Amino acid sequence: MPRALFSKTGNAVYLSHLDLMRLFQRAFQRAGLPLTHTQGFNPRPSVSIALPLSVGIESRCELLDFQLEGEPVPMDEIRDRLNRALVPGVAVQRVYEGGRKVRELRLLECAVTLEYDAGVPTEAAEQTAALFRRESLPVAKKSKAGPVEQDIIPLIRRVAVRRTSQRELTMTALVCCQEPSMNPMQLAAAVSRYLPQITPDFARCQRLALYDGDENEFY
Amino acid sequence: MTDLLGRILPTVQKPARYTGGEFNEIQKDPASVRVNVAFCFPDTYEIGMSNLGIRILYGVMNEMEGVWCQRVFAPWADMEEAMVRHGLPLWALESRRPVREFDMIAFSIGYEMSYSNILNMLRLAGVPLLARERKGLGGIVFAGGVCAFNPEPLAEFIDFFSLGEGEESTVEIVSLYDRAKAGGWEKERFLREAAKIPGVYVPSFYRHEYGADGTLSAIVPEDGVPAVVSKRIVEDLDKAFFPTKMLVPSTEIVHDRANLEVFRGCIRGCRFCQAGFSCRPVRKKSAEVLYRQAVETLEDSGINELTLSSLSTSDYRELEELTDKLLPYCGEKRINLSVPSLRADNFSRQLTARLQTQHKSSLTFAPEAGSQRLRDVINKNLTEEEILTTCAIAFAGGWNSVKLYFMLGLPTETEEDVLAIAELIEKVAAVWRANASNKKRGLRIHAAAAYFVPKPHTPFQWEKQLPMEEYLRRARLLKERLRNVRGVEFNYHSPELSRLEAVFARGDRRVGAVLRRAVEKEARLDGWDEFFSYQTWLEAFQECGVDPEYYTCRGFGEDEVLPWDAIDVGVDKAFLLRERKRAHQGLTTRDCRAGCSGCGADKLLREVKCDA
Numbered sequence: 058m059p060r061a062l063f064s065k066t067g068n069a070v071y072l073s074h075l076d077l078m079r080l081f082q083r084a085f086q087r088a089g090l091p092l093t094h095t096q097g098f099n100p101r102p103s104v105s106i107a108l109p110l111s112v113g114i115e116s117r118c119e120l121l122d123f124q125l126e127g128e129p130v131p132m133d134e135i136r137d138r139l140n141r142a143l144v145p146g147v148a149v150q151r152v153y154e155g156g157r158k159v160r161e162l163r164l165l166e167c168a169v170t171l172e173y174d175a176g177v178p179t180e181a182a183e184q185t186a187a188l189f190r191r192e193s194l195p196v197a198k199k200s201k202a203g204p205v206e207q208d209i210i211p212l213i214r215r216v217a218v219r220r221t222s223q224r225e226l227t228m229t230a231l232v233c234c235q236e237p238s239m240n241p242m243q244l245a246a247a248v249s250r251y252l253p254q255i256t257p258d259f260a261r262c263q264r265l266a267l268y269d270g271d272e273n274e275f276y
Numbered sequence: 277m278t279d280l281l282g283r284i285l286p287t288v289q290k291p292a293r294y295t296g297g298e299f300n301e302i303q304k305d306p307a308s309v310r311v312n313v314a315f316c317f318p319d320t321y322e323i324g325m326s327n328l329g330i331r332i333l334y335g336v337m338n339e340m341e342g343v344w345c346q347r348v349f350a351p352w353a354d355m356e357e358a359m360v361r362h363g364l365p366l367w368a369l370e371s372r373r374p375v376r377e378f379d380m381i382a383f384s385i386g387y388e389m390s391y392s393n394i395l396n397m398l399r400l401a402g403v404p405l406l407a408r409e410r411k412g413l414g415g416i417v418f419a420g421g422v423c424a425f426n427p428e429p430l431a432e433f434i435d436f437f438s439l440g441e442g443e444e445s446t447v448e449i450v451s452l453y454d455r456a457k458a459g460g461w462e463k464e465r466f467l468r469e470a471a472k473i474p475g476v477y478v479p480s481f482y483r484h485e486y487g488a489d490g491t492l493s494a495i496v497p498e499d500g501v502p503a504v505v506s507k508r509i510v511e512d513l514d515k516a517f518f519p520t521k522m523l524v525p526s527t528e529i530v531h532d533r534a535n536l537e538v539f540r541g542c543i544r545g546c547r548f549c550q551a552g553f554s555c556r557p558v559r560k561k562s563a564e565v566l567y568r569q570a571v572e573t574l575e576d577s578g579i580n581e582l583t584l585s586s587l588s589t590s591d592y593r594e595l596e597e598l599t600d601k602l603l604p605y606c607g608e609k610r611i612n613l614s615v616p617s618l619r620a621d622n623f624s625r626q627l628t629a630r631l632q633t634q635h636k637s638s639l640t641f642a643p644e645a646g647s648q649r650l651r652d653v654i655n656k657n658l659t660e661e662e663i664l665t666t667c668a669i670a671f672a673g674g675w676n677s678v679k680l681y682f683m684l685g686l687p688t689e690t691e692e693d694v695l696a697i698a699e700l701i702e703k704v705a706a707v708w709r710a711n712a713s714n715k716k717r718g719l720r721i722h723a724a725a726a727y728f729v730p731k732p733h734t735p736f737q738w739e740k741q742l743p744m745e746e747y748l749r750r751a752r753l754l755k756e757r758l759r760n761v762r763g764v765e766f767n768y769h770s771p772e773l774s775r776l777e778a779v780f781a782r783g784d785r786r787v788g789a790v791l792r793r794a795v796e797k798e799a800r801l802d803g804w805d806e807f808f809s810y811q812t813w814l815e816a817f818q819e820c821g822v823d824p825e826y827y828t829c830r831g832f833g834e835d836e837v838l839p840w841d842a843i844d845v846g847v848d849k850a851f852l853l854r855e856r857k858r859a860h861q862g863l864t865t866r867d868c869r870a871g872c873s874g875c876g877a878d879k880l881l882r883e884v885k886c887d888a
Contacts, residue, residue: 068295069526071285076292076527083524086578087299094610113286142578144526145297172277224277259283 059132060156061121061139061149062276065110069146074109080147081121087142090135093124107159108234108267111242116264118165120156153276162275164214164268165234167241171226171248171257181226181255186218188251189228189244196243196250209247212239214272226257231268281372284358292527293321294355296369299524299577302338302345303370310342311454314368314378314401318385318393319803321349325523326531328585329421330384333442335519343450346370346378350393350800351400353807359400366401375401380416380453383434385423388780389773389802391791394419395433396800405792407435407480413456413463418449424477425507425554426732426840429783429791431479435463436470439843440507441540443516445475471501475508482842484785490826492784492837506844507554511883513540513561520572524579533581533614534573536566538598541877542587543868543888547655547859548644548686550731551587553852554845556877557886558868563594567601574611581612590619591869593887599627620658620666629673639670642681645689646696652864653688655855660700664707671711677720678704684750684768685728685742687859694750697725698757701764708763719763725751727774731781732840733847735855740831741778744771772810773802779827784839787827789820846877 065077072080082102085092094100107120125135132152139149173181188194191210198207209232216230228244245260267275285291315334317324324330324347337345346368351359359366365374375381381403383394395405398417404410407417419430420438427437438445449470456466471478481501487493497503510516522534541558542551570582582602586592599615606613613631618624620641641663645651648660667678682697701723708719727747730739742750751768758766779787794816801807817824832838834853841849851874858865865873868888878886 068292068297071291071295072526073292079528080526082580083299083578086580087576088578100610112291142299144299174277259278261278 058122058124058156059135059152059154060276061123061136062151062153063119063121063147063149064115064117065119065147066115066117067146069144070113070115072147073112074106077106077110077147078104080144081123084139084142085123085125088135088138090130090138091126093126107162108165110264111240114242114262114264118264118267120159120267122156122159157269157275160235161269162235162267163233163270164231164272164275165241165264166229166231166266166268168263168265169228169230169241169244170221170261170263171228171245171255172259172261173224173226173255174258176223177220177226178255181252182218182220184252184255185226185228185248186216188247189213189216189218194247194251196247198240198243207239207243209239209243212237213244216244229265231272234267280362280364281367284355284362284364288354288358289352290527293349294351294369296347296372298526300521301370301523302334304338304344306344306371308342309344311344311380311450311457312373312378313337313343313345313380313382313450314348314375315345316348316375316381316383316394316397317350318383318390318397319350319387319801320352321525321527322529324349324384325525325529327384327386328535328537329386329442331519331522332517333382333384333446334523335521336443336446336517337450339517340447340450342454344370346373348375348397348401350397353801356396356400356800366397376403376415379414379457380418380450383417383419383421385419385421385430387803388423388429388777391423391429391780392795392799392802394430395791395795398433399795405433405795407433410435411463413453413461413466416453416463416466420446422550422554425550425843425845426781426783427477427479427843428484428785428839429780429787431785432788432792434479436467436476436478438508439475439477439505440845441510442508443510445473445508448473449476468500474506477505477843479785484839491833492839494837495842497842504842504844506880507846509540509557509559509846509880511559511881513537513559514565518569520569520576522573522577522579524577531583532579533583533612534570534577534579535583535585536570536573537561538566538584538586538589538592538595539887540586541886541888543591544588544657545655545855545865545867545873545875546644546657547653547735547855548683548728548731549587550734552734553847553875554733555587556846556875557881558888559884560593560887563598563601566598570602571605574609580610581614582606583614583616586617588619589615589617590621590624591867595627596623599630603630620662625666625669638679639667639675639677640679640681641666643700644681644683645686645693646682646698646700647693649862650686650689650693650696652862653859654686655859655864657864657867660703663700664703667704667707668711671708672713674714676708676712676714676717677722680704680721680723682723682725683728684725684754685747687736687739688862689742689750691750691753694754695757697723697754698761701758701766702761705761705763721764723758723764723766725754725766725768727769727771729774729778729781732838733843733845733852735852735859737782737838737852738832738834738856741775741828743829744775747771773808775824775828776802776810776813779824782827782832782839786822790816790822793820846875846880848876851875
């Protein structure tokens with residue numbers, strides 16, 4: 058089954074997972090690339106996205122699996138035709154066969170940027186780095202049964218904190234993203250909860266790259 | 277750093293409705309644009325984006341060189357709250373530019389209870405609400421849509437109205453503005469010139485005078501403007517602009533599908549129906565053009581659902597030819613074709629069966645009244661036999677559910693007529709027991725009753741609305757009567773919204789103050805149960821000294837000047853009066869195809885004949 062590596066940036070970050078699925082189904086149709094359909098009472102076009110992305114988060118490393126009907130089309134051509142049929146903010150970088158099994162996906166490299174309108178507080182980088190050296194760090198997590206506490210320390214492989222501008226602090230982290238998983242925005246939530254004096258005015262998040270459990274690139 | 281909107285978006289519900297950036301959105305180089313139009317729909321993105329008229333006029337204006345039409349929708353309450361808190365003025369999706377910086381601000385109005393949204397959107401944009409307080413040429417506010425056929429409740433707020441179909445007139449209006457802006461005209465001069473465009477009504481050029489009894493006594497046009505403004509129509513729909521490059525929403529909307537209008541106007545003449553009279557004369561589109569536009573739209577958009585729309589699709593002469601072409605195409609491309617608004621005739625039954633191969637549609641009837649007597653009064657050409665025959669065939673074919681829509685409070689309605697609704701529902705249930713091929717899943721009849729609202733430009737435009745208490749009494753009577761009938765779920769609309777709808781449908785200029793007061797008291801999103809506050813409106817009426825009963829239960833005298841008398845939708849007042857008399861005599865009027873009844877709307881045609 059072919060796989061597409063795509064990015065979701067700009068206005069497109071506000072599209073939900075379902076919106077994105079529908080967008081791709083229509084984009085394939087517009088591109089003249091008919092998808093196969095699932096069997097059953099209500100046949101659906103066969104597209105699936107590896108790790109659903111929360112609304113508001115940017116990504117450079119989304120994966121979409123799909124199956125086309127009819128004559129084979131060269132991978133680069135699929136990419137180009139899709140890109141002409143997509144919307145600003147959603148762009149396919151690469152289409153390829155032989156992608157790895159999704160269940161082997163374990164780690165996500167992400168960047169969480171904390172914005173301080175009055176400038177990054179002094180010592181904020183050091184304090185944040187120290188925070189993630191603690192033994193445990195319980196943070197609220199939404200679950201089907203309501204909010205629960207989740208200790209994120211075991212889910213963080215590495216985190217580096219640096220001041221990226223006068224008013225921005227960026228945490229670059231390698232975190233678990235599948236069984237178990239954490240939402241990278243929990244890194245920002247931990248700062249606001251445990252270091253209230255350096256609560257940012259706004260936090261934004263980006264997915265950068267995917268890896269397996271041995272930190273080999275996941276493609 | 278993230279800008280203000282970027283910081284607000286993650287905090288509100290469904291943020292994708294505020295960003296634009298959809299497939300086929302129009303972007304232009306601001307330096308090449310001479311006229312910027314903010315095209316506002318006074319409800320949410322999900323409702324507005326489902327509206328075909330919006331899509332057509334968006335395309336029409338953006339086809340014009342030097343003109344950029346951008347969309348604006350009403351924000352949901354959470355977004356509105358954030359905008360107010362952060363001082364973020366209402367913006368247009370395409371450029372994110374504040375609405376108050378636009379040259380023209382246009383509203384499409386199709387529902388009276390969206391009036392509060394118009395005022396609220398102007399307020400959120402930071403644009404003065406009153407037309408007379410907007411002095412310059414910039415930010416001129418105009419409106420069109422079916423509600424513009426009685427524009428008086430909005431007369432204080434809207435600089436001018438564009439009456440009827442906008443494919444051609446909008447181009448003339450925006451072109452005139454282009455000249456006015458280049459020439460540095462004053463607003464007054466622009467309005468004078470605009471009033472010369474057929475179909476343009478400038479309310480400030482018409483003075484309303486009231487008699488001692490408080491009724492409207494005269495509408496006095498100023499020198500040089502027509503006493504009566506006739507709506508515009510497109511004569512040849514095959515040649516009219518149609519947006520085959522449709523805006524494809526990236527997020528969920530109410531009607532997320534391609535929509536083809538097969539004809540305009542209606543041959544039926546149901547006496548309560550505003551669209552049935554105000555959209556006349558009948559003009560068709562050819563099956564050939566429709567098929568071509570369908571294929572172009574579907575291929576360009578990638579959408580997998582197509583609906584054929586009109587007021588009564590069974591009356592489209594080339595329906596068989598069109599569906600014969602569309603069905604194989606849609607089958608091959610896995611596109612759902614839906615054909616609502618079919619009548620209960622043989623061809624429709626066959627067509628429905630053919631559509632079944634793709635999707636099981638619902639079986640819905642709108643008898644509107646329970647007794648044949650009352651259906652004759654309202655000229656609803658649907659007999660009990662047609663309903664029961666169609667139900668019998670459908671139940672035999674495996675259907676087990678049917679929806680039935682009624683109105684309560686129709687002119688001349690008696691308790692007997694009300695109870696006849698229950699009898700009809702029971703007959704449908706009996707037909708199911710006698711014919712159903714699959715009784716295991718049981719029968720479901722969803723019946724609903726609405727509160728009749730008399731509308732302008734219909735034979736019932738003079739009628740009284742039933743008092744709210746009496747409507748409730750009749751609705752409860754019916755509810756009680758149907759309580760123990762198995763498989764039947766009966767609901768009735770709560771009357772408050774319909775009562776206000778009646779006020780604003782037939783309102784004159786004096787209800788404008790009530791609108792303003794209600795919006796000051798934070799009325800908006802009235803079409804949404806979670807925001808509608810009847811109490812707010814009652815207070816606004818009281819504080820403005822306006823009695824809602826004057827517009828609802830009082831009824832209008834046949835020799836009274838009607839607030840919408842300066843507006844001509846094509847149908848003659850004499851014809852409406854004739855139809856009203858026939859209604860009270862219980863006489864039906866045949867449909868236009870069986871014989872012309874002389875409504876007068878054909879006078880709007882120059883090039884083609886009425887296609888009824």
